Amino acid sequence: MHRHEWEVGECEILRAPNVLNGLATAVAAFTGDGDGIIVQPPVFFDFYDFIKENNRELALTPLFLKDGRYEMDFDGLRQLAEDPKNKMLFLCNPHNPVGRVWSAQDLKQLGEICHETGVVVVSDEIHGDITFPGHTYIPF
Ligand SMILES: Cc1ncc(COP(=O)(O)O)c(C=O)c1O
Secondary structure (H helix, E strand, O other), rough: EEOEEEEEEEOOOOOOOOOHHHHHHHHHHHHOOOOEEOOOOOOHHHHHHHHHHHHOEEEOOOEEEEEOOOEEEEEHHHHHHOOEEEEEEEEEEEEEEOOOOOHHHHHHHHHHHHHOOOOEEEEEEOOOOOOOOOOOOOOO
């Protein structure tokens, strides 16, 4: 299958009943009780309840507004990622609710930080098909 400039083999696709169940499966597979999961508020509200209900801890690195656009705080992200307690990051790409379509540079920088620190990125891309003209969604 080829979409969004991304070639995906059929054997790489697993079906989940919905997005939150997919996230739950990843949390169960890659984290344990009490581990931290990094999220970037403001973000889809179910992320918060869902992390707490699964006995994981929220690790928050808020987005910030710059020139009318939300940006990631990469210093804050690195600080949390370097804490061995934090094992996973929920990325929202594009980001609900702020509507940011993350750039290749944003995704690369986030990926490098998480790769260096061993943080597993779980990217929720449910809104990938909904972008304004002139903005290109890039699968993480
Ligand atoms: C970012 C995000 N993830 C997940 C969901 C819900 O997905 P599902 O109902 O498939 O669990 C929503 C719904 O608004 C959403 O905005």
